[in-house]
Amino acid sequence: MTTRLSPRTELRNFALLLAAGLLVAALGLWAAHFMESRGHIVTGMNNQVVWGLPHVFAIFMIVSASGVLNVASVGSVFGRAVYKARAPLAGLLAMALLAGGLAVLMLDLGRPDRVIVAATHYNPTSVFAWNVLLYSGLFGTVALYLWTLMDRTMGAWNKPAGFLVFLWRFVLTTGTGLIFAFLVARQAYASALLPPLFIVLSLAWGHAIFLVVQHAMLRWNAMELHPGIQKRLKNLLGVFVLSVLYLVAAYHLTNAYFARQSAFERYLLLDGGAVTALFWLGYVGVGTLLPLALIFLPKAGGQRCVLGAALGVIVGAFSLLYVFIIGGQTYPLQIFPGYHAVSSFADGAITPYAPSLPEWALGLGGLGIAFLITLVGVRVLNFLPRDVPGQPVESN
């Protein structure tokens, strides 16, 4: 058992973390300003790879924002007290991640100064435009849900609000998957598997982030998680990791079966260099097999193992998104089936892509924003998960 920090040490540590978060967020804002003033020429993006590393960070945070609400949904919709004790933290994390992800997405626009145009000129056929409503709606519904949790007079509305959040996050993650599923042009996308895949990804990634933050908060307050609760939370992560593995395998195996897609799959899984390495080492190795071992092996499953598994899932998330977003674009479009194409515009050629320093800074800056909101939120509000002693954990 760790000993509780003295108030002075605690304040110093808080100030240090705050300063670190502010520095990372400031670097992100500097990168955005640099990209806006010089143009995207300072990034590694080009006319073939049009969405780069900032999109990897943004989509990771947006998808996770939905998934981090798992415990809230289980607590409020299905009435499980152990999970409901964690719902306020889940709500705060969801809003923090969504804010960080959207900040990156907006600041990576070619004209971020015109972002208001997205609200004043709305194209109803655009899934991007639908997502603008879905993202703002998640802020609203989670804020409402937190209100019903924190204000005793609103307690009666907690279950309906929890149900609304539960529905909204499924629609939102479906919407994020549809951004890619509706792209008929590129071989990596245009698949009806993507919306369900994104839902399962959100469950795994969001839960992993929740476990890491909960671990940090309990350590900070010198508290231990009840072994029964820990077991349930880690098993839940294991189920999510296996579900992701199933859908990712289905996506790649069906692609490999279609003759028109086999060359693309070969590129991703065998010949893609960094893309291939990230898939096998990053996603399959660190992001899937390692967490499964840390969760399910007979002598594993302790606090450190669960933390390691959650961190592995997060590394795997970035790897998988990089393969999906960048690998899906570096492979050339098949405009002329049956022909080998050559041009000055990279027709028929793999386009190299290397993220630049401003792209890293912008992406990490988004994480910094999410971190700052979480750090200040848990300090100001009483969001530490508190389990009632003697509560029958296994029945929940």
Add this chain to the structure above:
Amino acid sequence: MSDQPDNGRRQFLSRGTAATAAVAVAPGVLLYDFARARPPAEPASSAVRWGLLIDTTRCDSGCDACVSACREENALPLPLKPTDPQWIRKVELTQEGTGRKVSLPMMCQHCAEPPCVDVCPTGASFKRADGIVLVDKHRCIGCRYCMMACPYKARSFVHEPVEDHSGATPRGQGTVESCTLCVHRVDEGRAPACVDACSREGHRALLFGNLNDPDSAISQRLRSVASVKLRADLNLDPGLSYVGL
């Protein structure tokens, strides 16, 4: 001196004026009728659908006159980097198995069902009534979703500040752009710059015209030769067709 008006002189003047007017106006009327020039105040009409027929058997692999003409017309930089815009490009194809070589120009296909227009969150990508697909540079926020959605890789993102504004179309850093089918020339009753350049070189591989007019040269040619639309499987109904693919 007679008080009677000089009828002969009057008749001469009135007939002369009419003849002069006819001589002055007739070419304009003829030009209007031939090329469908559109007055600035009149909106584009869906009675017209502009299209191109590209005969790859006439396209010379060593010739890039169409590309140069586009660059000059729109003041585009010489493409040296993968970030430089290319509204039209030459693509060299080799058929798998047979080794047959084909050379062709590639640009926006001006689809009747353009995915770029569907996905654009702000409506900056739009299709005119006459089928020309354009980008409203004042409404584009630079999200690049249209570039992800285009199956023809027809769009470019302006990665750097624009130095040269002498082109016919406004351009701006951080926005997306593509072939406008030289809409400014089409509205004046002229053919796109690439089409004129190809004719000047003597290849006449590009035929421009109104697809809705069954008597237009392009419609007649489309009826008489076998042509294909690129990625026809997507059912986007492009305004461009290719012969010899």
